[in-house]
Amino acid sequence: MKSTILIPALLAFLISAALGPILIPILRRIKAGQTVRTDGPKSHLAKNGTPAMGGFIFILAICIVGFFYARTYTKLYPILFVTLGFAVIGFMDDYIKIVLKRSMGLRAWQKMLGQIVITVAFGVYLFFYSGVSTSVWVPFIEAPLNLGIFSIPIMVIAVLGTVNGANFTDGLDGLASTVTLVISIFFTIASVWLNADVEVITSALAGALIGFLLFNAHPAKVFMGDTGSLALGGFVVATAYMTQLPIFILFVGFIYLAEVLSVMIQVSYFKMTKGKRIFKMAPIHHHFELSGWKETKVVAVFAIITAFLSCIALLSLKI
16 A cells, blocks of 8 residues: 555655746746736736746656556556646647747647547557456446447547546636546545556656645646646546546546536537626636635635545445
8 A cells, every 4th residue: 555655646746846946947937927818807917927837847746656657557658648648739739829929829620639649549559458448337336337339439528528627627726736636536546446556646646736736826836737737637537447437537527527518608608699608707717706706715615526526436436
């Protein structure tokens, strides 16, 4: 237990905590400052210029720890592949928007193409080479469910939904970090119960995110950017599949789902009604801010919701 959970978590925390003071000044020097939306909460205007692309801090931490253990725990390789793949897409988008000052970043089709390529590569490995069953655990049901021909389309929806949900969740100081920290703890416990052998990397992510929160908690000294948020979404969905728990993302990743659905609903309703809105602002965390909630309260409540639903998910996991 100590060697597969506590040590990786501690190592990742120390690496993440040590990298912050090194990488944050570098991000400032290359003028990787975030430009805050002027139509958002006025309190966010003070965040203009805060370094972004800070996701490198925890990404490097989990990669260092992950590749060290991967020789023994080979299931870590596909998780690291998906995490790094989406991190690259996020970095390219961040670099174009923030460093090159081109507001468009990657075009929508370029992002989608990159995400589909990574998803297909992961799917091919999972279904044909990983040795992991394509059957999935279902809450409150003791026997795993074989999805058959629906496995591939469900995977595409699960990957794209989770990754983009994590991306939308990254909008407040410490929000995506804290929510994903709770999710990583859930997968650590689930991996131990299921003997899935991925608790090394999930505990490492927990430690890395705690280290990152030293700099990302309110008031944030650095933002993770798309580099970090897309990587987190990729990590979560890849881990879910390697543990045969993709359906459980609906529980533990509920905040991701709520964030992405709020954007889809807002945009659709706006177009249908020619200018009317359901939420004061989307993603939904901004709606609560504009309703009078403090930023720290939104983060705390969303984390509590994730913890509560993670507990339900663990109770529903029949072993």
